[in-house]
Amino acid sequence: MEEQEHAHPRYILIWVVLLVLTLAEVGYAFMDLPKIWLAIGLVIMAVWKALLVALYYMHLIYEPKRLWVLAVSPLPLAVILVLAVITEF
Amino acid sequence: MSNAAVATMERKPMPGMKVYNKKLGMWVFLLSEVMFFTSLIGSYIILRFAHPEHWTDPGVVLNVPLTATNTFLLICSSVTMVKAFAAIQQGDVTGLKRWLLATIVIGAGFVGIQMVEYVALSGEGFLPALDAYHAVGRGNPHEGPSLGGPLYGATFYVMTGFHGAHVSIGVLCLIFVYIQAVRGKYTLADHEGVEIIGLYWHFVDLVWIILFTIVYLI
Amino acid sequence: MSTTTTSEAHTAHAEEHHELGFIRTYIFSTDHKMIARQFLFTGLLFLLLGGALAVLIRWQLGFPGQPLPGGGILPETMAPGGIILPEFYNSLVTMHATFMVFFALMPLMAGVFGNLLIPLQIGADDMAFPRLNMASFWITPVAGFMMLASFFVEGGAAGAGWTSYAPLSASGEWTGVYLGQQLWLASLIVLGFSSITGAINYVSTVINMRAPGMTWFRIPLATWSLFITAWLLLLAIPILTGGLILLLLDQTIGTAFFRPEGSGEPLLWQHIFWFFGHPEVYILILPAMGFVSEVIACRSRKPIFGYHSMVVALVSIAFLGWVVWGHHMFQSGMNPLLGMTFVVTTVVIAVPSAIKTFNWMGTLWRGDIHYDTPLLHAVSFVALFIIGGLSGIFMASAPVDIYIHDTYFIVAHLHYVLVGGSLFGIFAGITFWYPKMFGRMMNEGLGKVHWALSFVFYNLAFFPMHNLGVQGMMRRIYDPNQYEYLQSLQPTNTFISINVFIFAAVQVIFAFNFLWSLKKGKVAGNNPWKSNTLLWTTPSPPPHGNFPEMPIVYRGPYEYSSPEVEEDYYPQDRPPPQSSSGGHTVEAPNPEPVPGD
Numbered sequence: 001m002e003e004q005e006h007a008h009p010r011y012i013l014i015w016v017v018l019l020v021l022t023l024a025e026v027g028y029a030f031m032d033l034p035k036i037w038l039a040i041g042l043v044i045m046a047v048w049k050a051l052l053v054a055l056y057y058m059h060l061i062y063e064p065k066r067l068w069v070l071a072v073s074p075l076p077l078a079v080i081l082v083l084a085v086i087t088e089f
Numbered sequence: 090m091s092n093a094a095v096a097t098m099e100r101k102p103m104p105g106m107k108v109y110n111k112k113l114g115m116w117v118f119l120l121s122e123v124m125f126f127t128s129l130i131g132s133y134i135i136l137r138f139a140h141p142e143h144w145t146d147p148g149v150v151l152n153v154p155l156t157a158t159n160t161f162l163l164i165c166s167s168v169t170m171v172k173a174f175a176a177i178q179q180g181d182v183t184g185l186k187r188w189l190l191a192t193i194v195i196g197a198g199f200v201g202i203q204m205v206e207y208v209a210l211s212g213e214g215f216l217p218a219l220d221a222y223h224a225v226g227r228g229n230p231h232e233g234p235s236l237g238g239p240l241y242g243a244t245f246y247v248m249t250g251f252h253g254a255h256v257s258i259g260v261l262c263l264i265f266v267y268i269q270a271v272r273g274k275y276t277l278a279d280h281e282g283v284e285i286i287g288l289y290w291h292f293v294d295l296v297w298i299i300l301f302t303i304v305y306l307i
Numbered sequence: 308m309s310t311t312t313t314s315e316a317h318t319a320h321a322e323e324h325h326e327l328g329f330i331r332t333y334i335f336s337t338d339h340k341m342i343a344r345q346f347l348f349t350g351l352l353f354l355l356l357g358g359a360l361a362v363l364i365r366w367q368l369g370f371p372g373q374p375l376p377g378g379g380i381l382p383e384t385m386a387p388g389g390i391i392l393p394e395f396y397n398s399l400v401t402m403h404a405t406f407m408v409f410f411a412l413m414p415l416m417a418g419v420f421g422n423l424l425i426p427l428q429i430g431a432d433d434m435a436f437p438r439l440n441m442a443s444f445w446i447t448p449v450a451g452f453m454m455l456a457s458f459f460v461e462g463g464a465a466g467a468g469w470t471s472y473a474p475l476s477a478s479g480e481w482t483g484v485y486l487g488q489q490l491w492l493a494s495l496i497v498l499g500f501s502s503i504t505g506a507i508n509y510v511s512t513v514i515n516m517r518a519p520g521m522t523w524f525r526i527p528l529a530t531w532s533l534f535i536t537a538w539l540l541l542l543a544i545p546i547l548t549g550g551l552i553l554l555l556l557d558q559t560i561g562t563a564f565f566r567p568e569g570s571g572e573p574l575l576w577q578h579i580f581w582f583f584g585h586p587e588v589y590i591l592i593l594p595a596m597g598f599v600s601e602v603i604a605c606r607s608r609k610p611i612f613g614y615h616s617m618v619v620a621l622v623s624i625a626f627l628g629w630v631v632w633g634h635h636m637f638q639s640g641m642n643p644l645l646g647m648t649f650v651v652t653t654v655v656i657a658v659p660s661a662i663k664t665f666n667w668m669g670t671l672w673r674g675d676i677h678y679d680t681p682l683l684h685a686v687s688f689v690a691l692f693i694i695g696g697l698s699g700i701f702m703a704s705a706p707v708d709i710y711i712h713d714t715y716f717i718v719a720h721l722h723y724v725l726v727g728g729s730l731f732g733i734f735a736g737i738t739f740w741y742p743k744m745f746g747r748m749m750n751e752g753l754g755k756v757h758w759a760l761s762f763v764f765y766n767l768a769f770f771p772m773h774n775l776g777v778q779g780m781m782r783r784i785y786d787p788n789q790y791e792y793l794q795s796l797q798p799t800n801t802f803i804s805i806n807v808f809i810f811a812a813v814q815v816i817f818a819f820n821f822l823w824s825l826k827k828g829k830v831a832g833n834n835p836w837k838s839n840t841l842l843w844t845t846p847s848p849p850p851h852g853n854f855p856e857m858p859i860v861y862r863g864p865y866e867y868s869s870p871e872v873e874e875d876y877y878p879q880d881r882p883p884p885q886s887s888s889g890g891h892t893v894e895a896p897n898p899e900p901v902p903g904d
Contacts, residue, residue: 099519100518100519100856100857100859101519101857102431102515102516102517102518102519102857103517103518103519103520103521103522105514105515105516105517106514106515110435110436110511110515110516111436113435113511113514113515114435114436114439114507114508114511117506117507117510117511117541118503118507120541120542121503121506121507121541121542121544121545122545124541124542124543124545124546125545125546125548125549126549127545127546127549128545128546128547128548128549128550128579129549129552129553131579132549132550132553132564132575132579135572135575135578136564136571136572136575139570139572139575140570143570217556217560217562218560218561218562219561219562219563219566219568219569220561221561238570239562239563239569239570240563240564240569240570240571243556243562243563243564244564247552247553247556247562251552
């Protein structure tokens, strides 16, 4: 099965972005901001990194769209469980 | 439908997910892994909401610089993994072996550094058990006051420990794939095994990206 | 052409297997049909063991404080002089449920029929990952052994209920059970891998290995229900695994995830457990619904009424099943506002089940019904599931649940859906598919006697439990007579116990029929029930590789009494007549090649 020819050099670019985001996260975490803004910002950066790994290293961006549906299926369940139980506290 | 049409019909399975079986199987397996880490990470989030006093500010107890470096290493191993796969896609078995070996070494290094971290943390009183917890934080005297609470220790070791176990199993599987590569089992036309161990390895990296953020930085 | 290549490959495949010895054929087999038989063996064994535990429970409730006949063989720690100790009783109720849910119902439904039906009904030669399938089976007896061993360690078997609520289950201090509880947790952690690997196989096989022409809406409902069940297993079991690990850590190394003395949260355990636990109950009923659909359509000689809505109902139940878990926790002290949302979702989930029930009735209506054993069990499923479902409506309302939670009303409900529903569904499945598995028919006379007596004594035993619950008898209780207001219920409890004993004894007829028919049953032939699915086009039992060449599918599975053919069934793989008089066009199956081929 063929892959796009431009896929190869992109891996290094993604790696650089991941490195930059990691450094940004560490820097951001120690800034003097209210906890909620720290949490939101860090989660956004983490999700961004996770998406890059999933889409490019795991090749999801090149796979049939139906595989995307499969891949994201557990996420709503995870969100429901955590959000629902947090309301207990 | 005419007999002629029937005779020319191909007896091949329906297209389905349009990816080969092993790849579909690995993705499906990874979904169950997402749910497993959800229960551990979800428990952590919930317990932290319920008892925030058990946690400290980032970096007080945990070693952020060391782990940030470790995070970077694991990301590097994802790059070496993807380069191993790219190599065999071109039929380059030598490249495959080289990049697989690099992935194995870095992956084992990640686990090693984590174990070193565990030893240091437990020496500082940061432990999972209720009765044993007496975390004094980095660089503080051992008789100092306890920082945070046992839920901090328990959730930390459970989440990072099971992640580390997954990395270790991944390293063992990579060694198996490496041996298969040495025996010439992977070719340009047939290298499914490399792709699916790659998927598992990237997933383990992805989980760590989430874990590092919410365990060490928040 | 590929047809010749495929059949050559199949022959070669089959020949190679004739070289396999006894161990590779019967013990470590990768053939899905042999694995199905293996699950059948372990499933029926644990059904027997779980039933034996139930008999002990009912002895205590029916004849409290009296020595059990033959009870002298039980050790002093369990029943000195044959009188069941309260601690042992706690283990009995815990282990009865544990054996039945995890080691009987799940293997019998998902393990047996998932393995037997899926490849054969979709036209595949085996599962997508046969060696993983073999591993998936062998994990079950290992976990089962651990669970059985827990009876014989110091402190005895787990006694905190099958739901294992913390803090009771988190520390041996309260129950006196230490190692037994840990073995319970460890056993279920291990067993989870069997379910997860099985689910990976089922999902991958159904998605990727359907024969040409087998579109999604031509898949038989049995396979549909097992496919949906596999998704539930895949996503729910790992949640339980995580929770079990946390609880095991609380028990062993002294963490406090759920222990209040360490700021742990008992309610977190309940949420984790029931987030798994509710999809679990759908795992326990959906396959049976699938079997019932197959049997009712086939034995009524009619298409299933509303096939598409049946599929939509299955999917809806699966989706909604994720957001109702809190209805098990209405009385736990949970956030009442959160509880309200669960009332709404729980009431809604009754709808798809009702749709299925009406569709079964619509299928039977004016059908040419053949009243054989599978059909009798299938119709019993529908009737008893309705009763179980109706009691569920009461529980869905949080205020009503204040009164009936943890009473025998709940015990009645769960047994109506799990025995009246799942077990009768399993009987329908076994009696229907036995010919395909073993090449012989089960004896009809014995089958009907077993059915009739089971149905009667089951209802006599379990219906009165609704009344016990409303009168205030709580569940898991060793001695209701300690409360004056429950003493008047003793005659009912004794009545129930006697009927349970008879119901249990009646199962001997089934066991005898099963074993006798293996050798003496009427030889079945390929398609004794004249069913349409691909499974019935194979010999009984099917050879390795199942089909000499991959079948081609031309229509859905429920073309019974079709006007297009003279016979009252029209198999899925029979080509339509090539008449020029313009029958409707049958769309050609999409022969797109699979990537990587």
